[in-house]
Amino acid sequence: MELKLEDFRREYTQGGLDFADLAASPFEQFNQWMEQTIKSGIPDPNAMTIATVDASGQPSQRIVLLKHLDEKGFVFYTNLNSRKAQDLKQNPKISLHFPWYFLERQVKVCGVVEQLSAADVLKYFISRPRESQLGAWASHQSRPISSRALLMQQFEAMKNKFAKGEIPLPDFWGGFRVKPHQIEFWQGGAARLHDRFEYNLQAEGSWAIQRLEP
Structure with missing residues (x-):
């Protein structure tokens, strides 16, 4: 049976997003949306897709859980011999995606990773x-x-x-902090006229915000 995927469509009507609604810091804006996502009761609100690229240039994606966020960045943990960790060893550039489609929202993060200290990793490991x-x-x-x-x-x-x-603590187990330079917030809109705002890190450390066409 042929699946008629082109027939699946719906309107996005849960709400819009305006410049006046945005926090000056993307981390504050993200925390606001995360709190609302948690309150909505959707499963695994901290689940995120991470995209890495291997030595041949082949992108790869998988879902992991965000375990910490502060002004330094987004933190996750993994086996350091895993495919994603080996990709990041060769190319520290990474992209994160939070697919909160039940709320007609998504967040995209672009940045580079730094490996966490053994002390930070141990602190988390013993809490598991x-x-x-x-x-x-x-x-x-x-x-x-x-x-x-x-x-x-x-x-x-x-x-x-x-x-x-x-x-x-296994010596092959660790964590990464994603230090972002770009974060986009997407809110679905009617007639596919979605609201998209992109935060870009400036040289002096501030964040510039611009609206993107959908």
Whole structure:
């Protein structure tokens, strides 16, 4: 059966976005939208797609969870041997995307990453549930594996290995801070006349805001 995807369409009518509505700082604006997203009750409000590029120039995307945000940037954690971490080692440029389509909103972030200190990573790692800590040890992220059964064997092996006491931080597990230079806020509009505002970081550290055509 042929899917008639061209027939799927709807109007975006939940509200507009005007320059007067915007905070001077994109971080403050993002926090406002994140708070509203959390209150809306949608699943995984901190889920974001991250895009990296490998050495051959091939882009790749995946979904991770935003775990911290302040004026320094957006923070996430991962296995440092994973595909995304290896991409970022060769090319620190990254893009984030928050797909809040239930609210007819999306946010795009462009920037570069810096690796977090071991102290910052450890602080977060020990806050994770014990099984998530074990999962970090059990998975050789992005490597091929023959079956889920083998993955569960690896998990059980780590569970037995660290049955007593605290689980140590793996030396192959870490985090990244995305330092943005551009952040765009998108609000859906009727007749596809969406509202788009782009914050661009200036040389002296301030943010310039411009409206983009939809």
